[in-house]
Structure formats: C-alpha cells, structure tokens
Amino acid sequence: MNQTEPKLVKIAEESAPLKPLFGLGEAALVEAVSILGEPAFRGRQLADALYRQRVTELDAITTLSKSFRDRLAAEGFSVGRPRIVQVFQSVDGTERYLIEDSTGNTVETVWMPEGDDGETGDGSEAGDGTGTSAEEPERNGSKARRRATICVSSQVGCAVNCQFCLTARLGLQRNLSAGEIAGQVVSVLDRHGVEVGRDRVNLVFMGMGEPFLNYESFMGAVKLLVEEVGLTPQKMTVSTSGIVPGIERFAAEPATLRPKLAISLNAPNNEVRSEIMPINRKWPIESVMDAVRRVPLRSRERVTFEYVLLGGVTDTPEAAHQVARLVRRTGLAAKVNLIAWNPGPGVPFEMPRAGAVEAFQQALAAEGIPAYLRRPRGRDIYAACGQLKRTVEG
Ligand code: SAH
Ligand code: SF4
Numbered sequence: 591m592n593q594t595e596p597k598l599v600k601i602a603e604e605s606a607p608l609k610p611l612f613g614l615g616e617a618a619l620v621e622a623v624s625i626l627g628e629p630a631f632r633g634r635q636l637a638d639a640l641y642r643q644r645v646t647e648l649d650a651i652t653t654l655s656k657s658f659r660d661r662l663a664a665e666g667f668s669v670g671r672p673r674i675v676q677v678f679q680s681v682d683g684t685e686r687y688l689i690e691d692s693t694g695n696t697v698e699t700v701w702m703p704e705g706d707d708g709e710t711g712d713g714s715e716a717g718d719g720t721g722t723s724a725e726e727p728e729r730n731g732s733k734a735r736r737r738a739t740i741c742v743s744s745q746v747g748c749a750v751n752c753q754f755c756l757t758a759r760l761g762l763q764r765n766l767s768a769g770e771i772a773g774q775v776v777s778v779l780d781r782h783g784v785e786v787g788r789d790r791v792n793l794v795f796m797g798m799g800e801p802f803l804n805y806e807s808f809m810g811a812v813k814l815l816v817e818e819v820g821l822t823p824q825k826m827t828v829s830t831s832g833i834v835p836g837i838e839r840f841a842a843e844p845a846t847l848r849p850k851l852a853i854s855l856n857a858p859n860n861e862v863r864s865e866i867m868p869i870n871r872k873w874p875i876e877s878v879m880d881a882v883r884r885v886p887l888r889s890r891e892r893v894t895f896e897y898v899l900l901g902g903v904t905d906t907p908e909a910a911h912q913v914a915r916l917v918r919r920t921g922l923a924a925k926v927n928l929i930a931w932n933p934g935p936g937v938p939f940e941m942p943r944a945g946a947v948e949a950f951q952q953a954l955a956a957e958g959i960p961a962y963l964r965r966p967r968g969r970d971i972y973a974a975c976g977q978l979k980r981t982v983e984g
Contacts, residue, residue, distance in 0.1 A: 929940035
C-alpha cells in the first residue's frame with residue numbers, strides 16, 4: 591500500500607481543478623494573498639485587474655511582479671472567468687451567448703442593444719427616458735453613450751416547471767456560483783467594450799433559472815457587480831416566479847445592494863396561475879403579494895409585475911380586469927410589463943391574438959394601472975424570454 595500512496599497523491603494533484611480567482615471579492619482576495627505572505631495591496635491589485643481591467647489571464651496582470659504571478663499559477667490559481675464560446679446574432683442586434691465555465695458547462699446570456707423596454711416607467715434611472723442620443727449628449731464630442739440590457743442566468747435549467755417556459759423543459763441541472771453569474775456580465779461588458787459609469791447598461795436577472803432558488807450565489811454576484819465592477823443596483827432587476835422565502839430575504843437586503851424587483855404574475859387568479867405555474871399551489875398570489883409588500887422601495891421605485899399573454903388563456907378582457915384589481919389591492923407603487931408569449935418547440939400554448947396585447951394594455955391603463963409592452967428581442971436566435979434552452983442552432 592505504501593508504494594502506491596505517492597502515486598495516488600500525484601494523480602489527485604494533476605487532476606485538481608484550477609482555483610478561480612474570479613468570483614472572490616476584494617476581502618477574499620486580500621486574504622488569499624496574505625496566506626501566500628503578500629501584503630494587502632496585492633489583493634486590491636488583483637480585484638482591480640479582474641473586475642475593472644477585465645483580464646482573462648494571470649500573465650496580463652502586469653501590476654503584479656512576474657514572480658508573484660508565477661507563484662499564483664504554481665499554487666493552482668487561475669483567473670477562471672467564464673468564457674464566451676458561441677455567439678448567435680439576431681437581425682435586431684440582439685446577441686445570445688453560450689458561456690462556458692472552467693468545467694466545460696455552458697449557460698446562456700443575452701445582450702440587447704437599446705434594451706427591451708422592460709424598465710420603462712419603473713421610476714429608476716435605468717428605466718426613465720429612452721436613452722437615445724438626443725437625450726444623451728455625446729461626451730468629449732466623440733463616442734455617444736450607449737444603452738443596452740444584459741439578461742443574466744442564475745441556474746442551468748430551472749426546477750419551477752412553468753408550463754409555458756422552454757427553460758423548464760431542462761429541469762434543474764445546476765446552480766451557478768456567484769463568480770459564474772457575475773462572470774457572464776463581465777465577459778459581455780468586455781466583448782462590447784462597455785465603459786462602466788459612462789455607458790448605460792441595465793442588468794436583468796431573467797435568463798435561465800430562478801434566482802431566488804439560488805439566493806446566496808445570486809446576491810453574491812450582485813455584491814461583486816456593485817462593489818467590484820461598479821454597477822448600481824438601481825439598474826438591475828431580478829425577476830422571481832414568487833418564491834416567498836426568497837422575497838422575504840430580499841426585503842432585508844440593504845438598499846445599496848438590492849436590485850429592483852419583478853414578480854412573474856402571469857395569471858389573473860389562483861386557479862389559472864396554479865395550472866400554468868404549479869409553484870402557485872405552494873405560494874399562492876396572496877402570499878406572494880404579502881411578501882412583496884415587505885420590500886422597502888426607494889424613492890420613485892416601482893415593483894414590476896410581469897404578465898405573459900397566452901393566447902386564449904390569459905389574454906382576455908376579463909383577465910385584464912382581474913389583474914388590475916389584484917395589482918390595485920396590493921397598494922404598492924407598481925406597474926405591469928406585458929410579454930406576448932414566445933413560442934418554443936413542443937410548448938402547448940398559442941401566441942395572443944393580434945390586437946389582444948394592445949387591448950390588454952389599454953384595459954389596464956383605463957383602470958389606472960401603468961402597463962408596458964416588452965419588445966420581443968432575438969426571437970430568431972431563441973434569445974427571447976422563456977426561450978433559453980441552450981439551443982445551439984443560430
Ligand atoms: N425564473 C424567473 C426569471 C426568468 S424567466 C421568473 O420566472 O421570473 C423571465 C420571464 O420570462 C418571466 O416573467 C417568465 O414568466 C417569462 N417567460 C417564460 N417563458 C416565456 C415565454 N415562452 N414567452 C414569454 N415570456 C416567458
Ligand atoms: Fe423557471 Fe422562470 Fe421559466 Fe418558470 S418562467 S420555469 S421560474 S425560468
């Protein structure tokens with residue numbers, strides 16, 4: 591036995607995965623370098639390189655000495671930021687990415703230039719105004735500020751099983767780590783040369799997965815994106831299918847870290863909602879609304895209720911009336927985002943009839959509920975809401 595032991599150890603060493611630095615905040619990086627006998631400022635240099643300079647290789651961190659970079663590599667560290675491995679481009683400018691982590695798993699992220707109007711009217715800096723060049727004067731007479739929205743995944747697949755959603759067909763395959771969630775954003779910012787603080791980039795946690803069923807990693811990613819990357823939580827929106835314990839935790843987050851909240855209502859009453867979103871049997875509409883009322887809103891902030899219009903199921907005038915009543919009863923500063931259902935192979939629903947979406951919007955408006963249409967983006971590349979299923983066709 592003794593003879594084989596060294597060999598076993600060697601195999602373990604060889605197959606040990608590299609330790610990603612990406613995903614560690616500044617405090618954790620300072621701690622990691624201090625274990626190697628380096629001063630705290632080395633950790634801060636690392637944070638700067640990973641999150642502000644967006645390096646992808648240790649050797650690109652030129653603020654560190656070559657000997658320290660070699661030492662990090664010898665200790666098994668790597669940058670380890672998830673990489674974009676495939677890009678699908680839509681005729682409307684939307685891009686869908688497959689992003690791969692160090693273990694070879696992929697997730698999906700979407701870049702929507704000019705956004706999808708999802709944040710219109712939510713009272714935030716991100717949502718107000720159109721952000722067109724007419725409103726945003728060019729800086730230094732050169733490049734105009736840009737506006738875009740990045741749609742971020744929180745899990746591979748999803749366990750919630752909404753009947754109209756293509757992602758649900760995958761089931762839950764894996765939770766993403768904080769680094770994998772934040773890494774999607776930094777990789778896309780890098781690809782488009784986004785200047786944080788100048789370009790107007792909104793984040794929506796509305797890709798694959800249910801963020802509130804991967805709460806620690808989701809909020810860990812938000813913390814990295816706010817504290818290290820420099821994005822503001824008022825320009826981020828997290829969407830949940832109504833995971834009540836998650837909403838309660840979220841209500842206790844500090845305003846400096848808390849994104850805006852969107853709730854996937856999707857149905858006018860518990861009966862229909864339980865049919866299309868089985869999670870409603872566990873947390874029915876009233877319990878979700880009670881939890882949402884506990885989330886403190888910043889000044890001018892509104893809660894968004896998302897509502898997918900399923901032809902003949904949720905798009906009727908009576909449904910609009912019921913939705914208006916539900917939203918009014920919450921007493922919240924709220925708005926409704928209407929999304930025409932995006933079809934997917936084998937998903938047994940129909941798109942709403944022509945005119946039904948506008949009629950629904952007008953019916954809500956007539957009852958005093960602000961309602962906006964989300965533009966479907968990138969349908970031709972399976973990038974639109976509910977279409978993310980790691981489809982490899984362009
Ligand atoms: N899991 C979270 C966030 C991801 S889904 C949630 O459900 O809120 C983001 C939004 O896409 C949700 O509002 C969901 O209702 C909507 N959606 C899902 N499938 C859709 C489809 N096929 N067409 C249009 N919207 C869809
Ligand atoms: Fe999951 Fe959201 Fe799709 Fe429902 S709509 S299955 S919660 S990703």
